[in-house]
């Protein structure tokens with residue numbers, strides 16, 4: 001049975017995408033067997049559910065293929081080792097009188113924040129504040145910019161850095177929404193004193209999304225006092241916002257002038273190189289190895305925010321896990337198209353395709369749509385027709401019209417012919433693929 005389990009793993013490894021195997025099957029271990037029954041241990045309940053819903057009969061089928069017998073597969077969930085470790089650590093922390101566990105997202109750190117010209121200055125300011133909090137010139141620090149560009153990431157990175165240097169520092173991090181809710185509930189419960197204490201005891205106050213303070217006068221008033229007390233005590237304040245304070249409506253003047261009294265830095269959407277770097281990094285974090293051409297395709301079309309780049313990678317992973325296929329150029333294209341809409345292909349016309357094929361094959365554009373049957377010309381024509389069908393998705397009749405009024409059966413024949421050649425003829429395969437990539441890259 002031990003051997004059987006090894007054989008099953010080898011078999012699954014060769015039949016599944018590597019990341020799917022590594023994620024879902026590698027961590028499984030054989031814990032027992034009896035007769036025609038295998039008992040497997042999975043790391044946790046989530047794992048078990050995922051395998052049940054996505055790979056239900058994979059293991060038993062493979063086992064049957066190997067042994068020729070019916071094999072029953074049962075699962076047990078491993079006792080949670082990591083959780084107990086985590087608990088021990090928390091208990092230990094509580095015993096230390098100075099320990100204070102701020103509500104920081106551990107994943108948001110400086111080392112995994114990718115720097116580009118779009119965020120360089122903001123990052124430098126954040127690092128400087130983290131290294132010496134409370135310095136007058138950078139206090140308060142306000143980071144502003146559009147959605148999904150890394151403001152919250154930088155805010156937590158500052159907190160994490162300070163906490164790692166000095167776990168006794170009192171770091172208070174909250175969204176302005178939470179600040180508001182805490183304030184309101186303190187009024188309702190007659191605990192405004194507790195409220196002030198919890199915010200005003202901070203050595204470092206990190207407030208996310210201060211635009212939420214707009215039109216909330218009482219909360220602004222509270223924040224004003226908290227701000228002043230901390231500021232006067234030389235405590236660092238860092239805030240983020242999706243717009244400049246001067247662009248906020250319903251902000252009291254005195255709060256506005258406080259917000260503007262320190263350093264204001266912006267984060268801009270990432271440029272092409274930064275997008276490539278971010279995609280590579282996020283792919284690596286998720287255990288996938290994406291070839292450069294796929295990364296380039298994504299970076300070319302997905303531009304608006306880092307969050308969107310991240311979710312594209314996640315979608316790609318999900319697709320390939322769910323449909324059990326390797327990540328390839330077509331899958332990337334499909335996901336990109338889904339994200340940016342069919343806009344990817346909308347702008348391209350038959351004329352663009354003919355022009356590009358002509359440039360590549362050195363066959364004149366007129367000859368491509370003309371009637372010559374010379375081999376080189378006919379080939380360029382058929383490739384152009386094939387690309388019109390693949391990239392634009394035009395109908396056979398439409399393509400016929402574009403190519404000198406040809407009959408739809410001629411167009412269909414051309415498409416089939418190229419499809420066949422792509423499989424058999426390496427030169428054609430390469431030529432068509434590179435034209436296809438060229439044409440899709442040059443969009444937008």
Ligand code: ADP
Nearest residue numbers: 112113114146147148149150151152153306307
């Ligand atoms: P914002 O607060 O500006 O809306 P976030 O900080 O929440 O944006 O960022 C959205 C996601 O993108 C987060 O998962 C974050 O880790 C990631 N992210 C943003 N900028 C970067 C960057 N420069 N390098 C790596 N990841 C980033």
Ligand code: MG
Nearest residue numbers: 151152153208
């Ligand atoms: Mg944010």
